[in-house]
Amino acid sequence: MKPLSGKQLSTQRVVMLVDLDYFFAQCEEARNPSLKNKPLVVCVYSGRSGESGVVSTANYEARRHGVKSGIPISLAKKRLANVDAVFLPVDHEYYNRVSEEVMSILRRHADVFEQAGVDEAYLDVSGRVEGDFDRAVELARMMKEEVRRSKGLTCSIGIGPNKLVAKIAADFQKPDGLTVVKPEEVQGFLSPLPVNRLIGVGVKTQSLMESLGIKTIGDLARYDVKKLVEVFGEKLGVYFHNASLGIDNQPVKERGEASSISRISTLKKDSRDPEAVLDKTGELCEEIHSELSRRGLKARQVGIIVVASDMSVHSRSKTLEHATSDPEALKKNVRELFEKFLRETGLEARRVGVRVSGFVKEEGQKQLRAFIAG
Ligand code: DCP
Ligand code: CA
Numbered sequence: 525m526k527p528l529s530g531k532q533l534s535t536q537r538v539v540m541l542v543d544l545d546y547f548f549a550q551c552e553e554a555r556n557p558s559l560k561n562k563p564l565v566v567c568v569y570s571g572r573s574g575e576s577g578v579v580s581t582a583n584y585e586a587r588r589h590g591v592k593s594g595i596p597i598s599l600a601k602k603r604l605a606n607v608d609a610v611f612l613p614v615d616h617e618y619y620n621r622v623s624e625e626v627m628s629i630l631r632r633h634a635d636v637f638e639q640a641g642v643d644e645a646y647l648d649v650s651g652r653v654e655g656d657f658d659r660a661v662e663l664a665r666m667m668k669e670e671v672r673r674s675k676g677l678t679c680s681i682g683i684g685p686n687k688l689v690a691k692i693a694a695d696f697q698k699p700d701g702l703t704v705v706k707p708e709e710v711q712g713f714l715s716p717l718p719v720n721r722l723i724g725v726g727v728k729t730q731s732l733m734e735s736l737g738i739k740t741i742g743d744l745a746r747y748d749v750k751k752l753v754e755v756f757g758e759k760l761g762v763y764f765h766n767a768s769l770g771i772d773n774q775p776v777k778e779r780g781e782a783s784s785i786s787r788i789s790t791l792k793k794d795s796r797d798p799e800a801v802l803d804k805t806g807e808l809c810e811e812i813h814s815e816l817s818r819r820g821l822k823a824r825q826v827g828i829i830v831v832a833s834d835m836s837v838h839s840r841s842k843t844l845e846h847a848t849s850d851p852e853a854l855k856k857n858v859r860e861l862f863e864k865f866l867r868e869t870g871l872e873a874r875r876v877g878v879r880v881s882g883f884v885k886e887e888g889q890k891q892l893r894a895f896i897a898g
């Protein structure tokens with residue numbers, strides 16, 4: 525073991541938050557570029573009538589007309605009544621796939637990587653930029669270019685000394701933004717922003733703060749912490765005080781190990797024929813194999829998902845003796861699970877999926893990580 529040098533011990537933390545712009549809508553533009561330059565609205569249809577449901581997200585053209593996440597589809601249609609707008613239903617399967625591909629690009633550029641949502645991730649890059657914010661900006665530019673070139677997507681990146689500042693910085697300039705806040709700039713950056721930029725300040729808290737004369741993060745920073753604790757309680761009061769000063773010690777934490785990878789797909793027609801099912805799941809196993817290889821992982825659990833023709837959802841899984849990423853081993857286990865499932869249930873499959881979990885790092889990766897850590 526190499527002892528830590530003084531420099532490593534004292535390295536300034538450098539944290540990035542990468543957030544993809546108007547994510548679901550941008551995914552739709554990426555697979556159909558003719559949608560660009562038109563207002564585009566991605567909708568969650570409730571299925572009751574043609575227009576019931578809410579807007580999932582909208583591109584920036586549509587946002588100029590007041591269309592945004594969460595508003596009723598009927599209101600979005602009203603606001604876009606006189607323009608050539610496009611409305612599409614959500615396609616989570618596709619967005620998840622794009623998300624995983626982007627995340628595997630970003631992951632390669634981090635010392636520690638934490639996916640924080642379908643379209644955003646925290647990257648601790650302190651070690652690789654040696655605490656230097658200018659080098660972090662270079663790295664961020666390179667990542668933006670790589671995501672744009674290989675996936676055709678833009679993102680906004682915030683860089684700061686911790687997660688709290690990085691997140692607010694990423695939201696500061698969108699779309700296609702890059703905002704860096706060095707430690708000595710934190711106060712000046714946060715001060716003029718409204719308090720609702722802080723995580724945990726919703727509509728209610730904001731109006732309560734306003735009644736105390738607190739509008740901006742700077743107002744909050746100047747407010748007596750004892751009084752904050754009286755109003756909001758010990759835990760929240762202290763949190764608001766620290767947050768207003770840009771203090772946040774939460775580490776960037778890997779979450780990948782605990783998660784799973786799944787792929788699901790619709791059969792050409794509903795079927796109980798093992799060959800038709802296994803044809804489809806074979807492709808899914810190949811996709812999962814590539815994703816596992818990209819991430820340098822092997823899986824200990826293999827499972828199947830079946831959406832039956834009556835729309836009921838079923839799953840089965842098994843634990844392997846040895847973790848694997850081998851496509852043939854995945855296929856063999858999926859075959860066994862499906863044959864058993866079809867024998868036991870008499871159901872007809874409409875959609876079929878494969879899921880793997882219980883990840884372990886491949887040997888080569890372990891060494892690489894030990895090297896980075898040391
Ligand atoms: N989403 C949703 N309903 C919401 C908020 C978000 O379905 N009320 C989905 C659609 C978004 C995705 O989550 O594309 C990511 O959410 P973001 O808050 O990051 O918003 P966008 O990526 O759409 O836009 P921005 O460019 O502001 O990041
Ligand atoms: Ca986003």
Ligand code: CA
Nearest residue numbers: 543641643644
């Ligand atoms: Ca987001």
